[in-house]
Amino acid sequence: MDKELLINLINKYLSNQATADEEKFLFDYYDTLQKNELKWDEFLLGDENIAKTELYSKILQEIKARESASKRIIFLRSRWFVAASVALFLVVSSLLALYLRHNNSSLLAKNNALPVSKHTVAPGGNKALLTLANGSKITLDDAATGQLAKQSGVTITKAANGKLIYTIENAPSNSTGLAQQAYNTIETPRGGQYQVNLPDGSKVWLNAGSSLRFPTNFTGNLRSVELTGEAYFEVAKNAQKPFRVLSNSQVVEVLGTHFNISSYIDDSSVKTTLLEGSVKVLSTKSNQSKLLKPGQQSNINYSDNSIDIQTVDTEEVVAWKNGYFLFVDEDLKSIMSKLARWYNVDVEYTGNVDNLRFGGIVSRSRDLAQALKIIEQTGNVKTKIEGRRVTIMP
Structure with missing residues (x-):
């Protein structure tokens, strides 16, 4: 054209x-x-x-x-x-x-050419800890590329781009003919992120301060994983074997689709956002369930476990996975919570900021001082960085 x-x-x-x-x-x-x-x-x-x-x-x-x-x-x-x-x-x-x-x-x-502040903090990066079924631990940011381990008929490989890949070599079996399920857990610290390719071909991007527990081979009639924190899923389609994500206060079930779950315990709710396909969201405490359409987000409040559905801008929700922060009319404490996880800092406030809202966009590859400029440019607040502590002054 x-x-x-x-x-x-x-x-x-x-x-x-x-x-x-x-x-x-x-x-x-x-x-x-x-x-x-x-x-x-x-x-x-x-x-x-x-x-x-x-x-x-x-x-x-x-x-x-x-x-x-x-x-x-x-x-x-x-x-x-x-x-x-x-x-x-x-x-x-x-x-x-x-x-x-x-x-x-x-x-x-x-x-x-922007000058780098003397008082700043470097951005996060690809950092994660992998715990194998036998209890051994592998620090993925330090591990060399190539094969990391072999267990239960599955080869675990670290790709050149830092991605963790699970490849099924042969079906595990024992003398009784039943497969023994082995679980791995990948954890990202504050200031870390990581991508993992699961044994069924599904892809998962983990945000900072998150963890994913999953089997090394999906046996039986269900593909089930457990999430804390935030992750973006691209689930491989399999109509005969639903994919289920257990997180704080909810269960999400799909056959094959793209969605984002944010279930940080220090937030007020767990949010599931659908980008394509369909998703069933179940509140484990109220036993309510809802079906999401693309562009919709479910919000399960931790206090009353009610499910609220709203239409959202998916670009804003998955900005973290695409390498930038995107804030549109967002309250200051929510913004600072996201920055604190990525830059691994603590935040304190010297006054009341409950009514302050901001909008802006900044690359996650920028240092903290440059990221805070999107807030300071409004003229409503000042920020100060001391070590790993950020002070917000209205």
């Missing part, structure tokens, strides 16, 4: 002038682009994460400028993110090249 025509279509979409057919075309085109990874020219465009951060920052600034009525934020957000994503995948090269030609120092160059 001609880039100029596409830009015109995006502009029509953003200004509410696109027809129903044009909107459908744009959504379909976006889905197609999502499935095809385009190569990024780092020599011409610089760091991809920084470019993505700056482009989305511009979109968020535009949302704030247009958002005179706060009730419209959900509608505007989804509209702008679809358009931003299309622009990012297709026309970003042209836009950045044009910017470079007309500016002596580009926005990207300015960001790369």
